[in-house]
Amino acid sequence: MNNTHKQKWDKIIRPRTGWFDIHPGELWKYRDLIGLFVWRDFVAIYKQTILGPLWYIVQPLLTTLVFTVIFGTVAKLPTDGLPPFLFYLSGVIAWRYFADCLNNTANTFVGNAHIFGKVYFPRLTVPVSVVISNLIGFGIQFLLFIAFFLYYWQNSSVIHPQPALLLLPILVIQMAALGLGFGIIVSSMTTRYRDLTHLVGFGVQLWMYATPVVYPASSLPENWRWILLLNPMAPVIEAFRYAFLGTGSINLQSWLISLLNTVFILFVGIILFSRVEKSFMDTV
């Protein structure tokens, strides 16, 4: 009785084929798992230390203070006429969310090999949940920023929030997408090149100095600004500052280019990731 062709199968396991073997629907099916991963990270942080959530505030505050002293007071870098503290704080928290997403997703395969080696679930759930749980930290830091923002807004006249504030959700999604995209590209490559892991933390730190976090883009010489177009994070930080503080040299065109870059990087990341996820257990 050969009725193979008439039967309906729920799932067919086949050898890896091509580059575009992606199943976005599966991610939706496993949304409960993503939720639980997020909640696990959250609970684990709260349970381990009393200071856990407080670190979210202490770290950017200290970083900002150091930047204010070194780059503002000692090096006297320009801040587009803004109060230096607020200028650095806005850059630091926007950059941190991107950097955290990248750093924490860059180790997805190697760090989860023990789970991945035993059960199947869409591997993308792990980096996606990391990005979402980092959003909680970002939220706390964002509230901190808002508190200082309101204080300075009341007490000085150099701050002019712009209608571009409405674009804030898109900017946050873009930061997350960029962090996720680069993170999963790196994590796919670390299954082959382990030494890349060491490079990531260091590379992200250097990258920050290539991005207008501690200096405004306007302080760069005119004929150097094109370099910022290559860096998709630069317009994001500039746009973030422009929306809240009303300064900066952002134009719509450069932001749209970075938006396209983001989509491209995320796409490349997903393709690489889904290619590696099927075979990495044999090589890890």
Place this chain on the structure above:
Amino acid sequence: MSDTVIQVESLWKEYRLGVISHHTLTRDLQSWWARVCGKEDPNSQIGSAHPSRSEDRFWALQDVSFEVKQGEILGIIGRNGAGKSTLLKILSQVTAPTKGEVRFKGRIASLLEVGTGFHPELTGRENIFLNGAILGMSKNDICDRLDEIVAFAEVEKFIDTPVKRYSSGMYVRLAFAVAAHLEPEILIVDEVLAVGDAQFQKKCLGKLESVGKEGRTVLFVSHDMTSITRLCDRAILLYQGHIVNDGPADEVAGSYMDTGLGVQALRLWPDMKNAPGNNIVRLRSAKIKLEDGSHSETIDIRSPLGIEIEYDVFEEGHLLVPNYNLRNREGIVLFFALDQDTAWKEHSRCKGRYKSTAWVPGNFFAEGIVIVNIAITTFMPFHVHIHERDAVVFQIVDSLDGDSARREFGGSLPGVVRPLLRWTTDFEAVIE
């Protein structure tokens, strides 16, 4: 009418052996630069100018095809390295096959190792949800079965305690309970029963049996032929990546033992990371040897044999006691042996490589298969560092030369041991 739920069609899986890549970007760039300049690759192995790629590859599975019907409990047996784990890994979608196809209906959940994804900081209840979701269940499904799971695992009192405070037994019970209660249509079980106490093992086997009766399908991998024959309707026997036998479980299990396919007198664990053990001590090798030191799968009933293990001690200050547990094909424990070497009885071991051998005299075992479990234990306080089940297996043969316990008698003899006893006869001629 039974329905096919899993269909495996000519499945092949290739693994590459040895160095796949240099694993560092700098070295790959070095090799690439050398090639560009036309120099010799500084990272290539000496003497292998043109390494033939085909030699570094091997087929872990070769043309494996079978079907499983709904409600069937299928046993998968074979010695170490026969391809059982590879097959399960493909079925549970952890790795992709090289060629061939697997089709199935419903959801597959695997118990490749229990407790996957447990987070030590979370409570038992929280981990049930997390683990259930990893196995592919929705929150509502888990909510419905929460009480049942907790009751089965016997951890009611500790359900809101972080699992890092659980004993290893509780941990395993909870993990098994989650997987067994999540009601996947197809359940894959691999040697989970090696853990937990005897009572819980029985409970697990009972649960698996009832899972099968409910119409769900179970794939069961085990070295323990008794549980295979008791639990499974059908079994397949893998040997070097091929299916060599497929049929009723007791027949396949029997032939596995009788043909000597299951026999393995020498085991080596060249890779320290995967060797059985912990940070204190790790096993390197185990073997059944003759008096001249050579290892042998088949041993004459009359000759003494040594059970030897080699192990590395990494941490000083532990009283380590190697011990063996020997059982026969039916699962009857023949005896348990503890290290009796007086030199080390009272002394904790210093770092280094050790070899411990237990000598069993000739004319002791009955004919047939003997399976050896190897453990290294500290007894005060009790802690098991290594417990390798079915580490080595050998076969005792009786050659009918007339000087063993069976003498010239050719039929089958009962008994789990067959000692050659000293017999004496008192005779008195009765004179009428």
